[in-house]
Amino acid sequence: MTNSTTGLTRRRLLQASAGVVPALALGAAPARASAELLTSGVVPPELVSFDNTMKKYITERQIGCAQLAVARKGKILLARGYGTYSRYISPDRRFFAPVGPTSLFRVASLSKHITATAIMRLVQDGKLSLTAPVTTLLGLSAEADPRLAQVTVLRLMQHLGGWDRGVSKDQLWLDHTISAALDTPLPIGHADIIRYATGRPLDFDPGTKMAYSNYGYMLLGRIIEKVSGMTYESYVKQRLLAPVGVTRMRLGRSLRSESSTGEVNYTSKYTNKTVLDGSGTVVPYPYGGFNMPNQDANGGWLASAVDLVKFAMVFDAAGPVLNSTSIAKMFAKPEIGVNENGSWYGGGWWVRTAGSGINTWHNGSMPGTFSFLARLSNGVSYCAVFNRREEEGSPDFDSIDPLLGQAAGAVTSWPTTDLTSKYF
Structure with missing residues (x-):
């Protein structure tokens, strides 16, 4: 179920367009040593395969902060936080803040199904049409x-809008370029990004192919x-989450000093010139190297893994957020049909037929973040989030997908205790 188009390609594009350099080249600290993995939360014995998978994954990749949540048929069954304590950071473990099951992480593109749900809610309420042109709606x-x-609302949702970041680059990561082109000071805002993109030709005819577009979701x-x-x-918050x-859940900010209560720290070996002002100051990439x-709408939410599996229940059946018609439209095949892997992009979800049902999934990636969320046709869903992404070699941490799938397959008896009231 891996979406290979949202990992390595994205990272290479960001590094190429943003002028990033390895932090080590600027005298950053060497790799940490003598790490100890600390855990929190609840793991029923029936689901130890999930916990063992995450522990091995985190240890092998030296990931500092992570979370895992598992749900089945409307019940939250596992909620776990993982934090790597290292004496290199602090000689006294009393000052180490462990990662809890409800700690907040930037979840990057796991924001997209949230945005698509908001669109479908407006359609459901009769306030918006999926065939409405973006030019009319936004006066472009x-x-x-x-x-x-x-370019219609539906084509934006399904990445059919005509922008290809492999050709014209990702507009959400071109702050310095846009600032210079428009002769406007940093930080730039949404209006600046739209003015820059609208003044340039599309990369392909809308509706003829799928090209992942953060700009479309913005x-x-x-x-x-x-x-x-x-x-x-x-x-x-009012129409979907409450x-x-x-x-x-809330939107994130750019600087470490602006972090929300309970939000983890993010790590990256790369730095970038700040996009928050014109000083040219070199900053850690996750903190001012991009404008959070x-x-x-394309990648700005903070959430915990347990929040995301709870919200994903919105798509299991008609409820207070979406009716069955709206859910079906979010998972419907696009006008271009399915890809060579038999999957397609719906509204903020990758989708594939699985038996008599469907599997849906998505990942998220930005400097200091990798996230993955899957909903399986058998009623099982799981979400893993990390405070960094792979920055060289393999395409991000997409390999967590099949590993968690194997962990689900190893479960012989599912627990019945619902942890929802513990966390909500």
């Missing part, structure tokens, strides 16, 4: 490319605001 000019008028966020009359974050009891608020 198609002068630079008349094909922009063919536009969906602006549509949500325009149609609802609310901020993107407020709409999601009805299912998810209260911790600009990522909102």
Whole structure:
């Protein structure tokens, strides 16, 4: 179920376009030593295969902070935090803050199904049409490319809008380029990104192929605001999260000093010139090397793994957020059909037929973050989040996908105790 297009390609594009350099080249600290893995939360004995998989994965890759949550048929069964304590960081473990099951992580592109759900809720409420053109909704000019008028809400949701980051680069990661092109000071905002992109031709005819586009999802966020009359974050919290009891999730900020209570620290060996001002200061890539608020609808949410498996229950059956028609539309095949792997991109989810049902999944990746969430046709779902991503070699931490699948397959008897009330 791995989506290979959202790992290595993204990372290489970011490094190439943002001018990143290894932190070690700037005299950063060497690798940590004498690490000890500390855990928190609940693991029923029936699900020890999941816990052992995560422990091995984290230890082998020297990951500092991680979480895992597992649910089945509407019940949360496992919620676990993992933190690697190292005496290299602090000689006294009393000052080490362990990762809890509800600690917050940047979840990157696991934000996309949240945004797509908000769009479908507006459609469900009769306030928006999936066939509405983005030019009409946001008042965008198609002068630079008349094909922009063919970009609809649905095509944005399914990455069919006409932007290909392999050709014109990812607009959400071009802060310095956009600032210079528009002669506007850093930090740039959504309006600047839209003005830059709208003034340039599309890379392909809308609706003819799928090319993963963060920019397309950023536009969906602006549509949500325009149609609802609310901020993107407020709409999601009030119409999507509150009805299912998810209260911790919020949008993230750029700097370590702006971290939310309970939010983990992020690590990367890369640095970048800050995008928050024009000083040219070199900063750790996760903290000012990109503009977190600009990522909102395409990759800006903070959440815990248990929050994400709880919210994913929205798609199991009609409920207070979406009805069955809306859920079906989110998982429907796009106009271009399925890809060579038999899967397709719906509304913020990769989808594949599995027996009489479907499997849906997605990953997320940015400097200091990797996340993965899957919903299986047998009613099992799981989410893993990490405070860094792979930065060389293999395509991110996508390998966690089959490993967690194997852990699920190793379960011979599923526990019945529901942990939902413990965390919500």
